[in-house]
Amino acid sequence: MANLTVNEQVLKPFTLDVKPVLEKYLSRLHIDLSDYTFAANYIWLANSSGFYAIINKCFCLFVMTAGELTMILPPLGKKKYITDAMISCFTIMNENNSSPYYARIDYVQEAMVEEFAMYTDDAQSMFVMMDNYIVEKKLVDYIYLVDSLIYLRGNSYHTKRTEINKFKKSYPDCVVEELDSSKHKDEIILLFNKWVTDRVKYMPSEEAENFLEGIHQERIAVKQMIKNYNELSLIGLVIYINGELKGFTVGEKINEDTASVIIEKTDFEILGCAQFIFREFSKILKEHYRVTYINVGDDMGFENLRKVKMSYRPFKLVPKYTIYQK
Template structure:
């Protein structure tokens, strides 16, 4: 992919070789938001859309969409360097874009935002009263105590325990395996196709277009997960009933005390399978990483997904923001 030169900076292709570079800068961002990992960005970006540049000692991740440039994360690095890099990043985006409306920094975590707002430069508040920027609250990550997902204690989880017990009773011939890309890839792709066919029947008409857009992106993400599974350092679990795959899930560690579930899909018609594999994968992540928390990402704005994630009683709901410049 060709490089992009803007404002004296070279934006390079964001690909698998970028992983060690980005991870070095992520060391200064020990946050439990799912977007702050190389893999979470790599799998969702098409090969032609991702770019990065090192600006003021920070890692800056850009995405080109329809010819317009924006940022998928705030600059990564030491806080002082990150805050100082923001104006330069907007200059880069504005030089490329047809309108400053398209210049934005997405998935800004609250810790970064708080520091940005109160950041001082030569004794003056950088953007006092948000004079120069607009902050818009977007989606939020759902974060759970890992032991809660494993033990499912108390009345709040009664329904989950019932669904799992019924699954084990109805399908005593189930078996779990660690995900093996060579062994399971074809079955995973077939299950995903079946899930799409089953799920779209229940999508409200107003959400169909967004659902189909999301499916295209998710299919790409699954393909990249399987293709680069070992290099990305992912963990996964599959569940079979007899010789038929009924569910799979993929995750990773994202910070010192938190693991993340990137993707989970189960046969829509196999009741209790989703609850069962989610609990079992929580065990895998807790055992491997001794993680106190598990992040399952945001709800993408889908009301049904929000209900499911709320039903597991999240310990934290962490908001994410987008930063715009005022016109």
């Protein structure tokens, strides 16, 4: 993929080679949102054109979709540089895009929104700033104490413990293995395809259309994850029942005390499998990364997924915002 030049600003392709560059900027921040890692963005940009540039001493990640540029993360850098970089990025997007309507910055953490709103102490300038932009709260990331997910103590986790115990009694010979991308890739794709079919079957009809629109992107993301599993420094588990792969899960470390679950799929027909593999993976994440918290991402706006994630009693919900132009 070639460079993209917009009004003399060169945007370079977002390739695997960019991993150490982005991670250098991320290492200076302490952000526990699941979107702020190289792997998460590289996997989900598999079906899009990602570009980056260093603007005002900040790492700026753009995505090109149908010829229109947006930002999949806010500029990453020291606090004093971020807002000016945001404004410069809007200028770049406007120069490229067919309409100012398309320009936006997604997955902005709360502290950056506050800094953007308080860009200047001059009240008149502040009014002009917020008169030109709209800040909209979007989804939230669900973050849990890792020990809560492992030990499932108390009445609030009674149902989870029961589901796991029933699963263990029903499938005493199940086998849990560390994910090997070469060994397990074909079976993972087969399970993913079955999961899609079953998910639509049990999904409320009003959600099914939106779900199917996004599933093509997720299928490509899963393939990208498998293809570059080792290069992305991921960790995962698979579970076998009667010789068939019935679940897989993949995660990574976000910061010093937080790991994330990037993707998890299990066979709907195996009751308790999802709860069982989630607890086993929580143990691995704690052992492997020595973390205190696990971030399982957002609910993508699906009510059923929100209920599932809330049922695990999150330690905190971390909001994510989008900044638009008026």
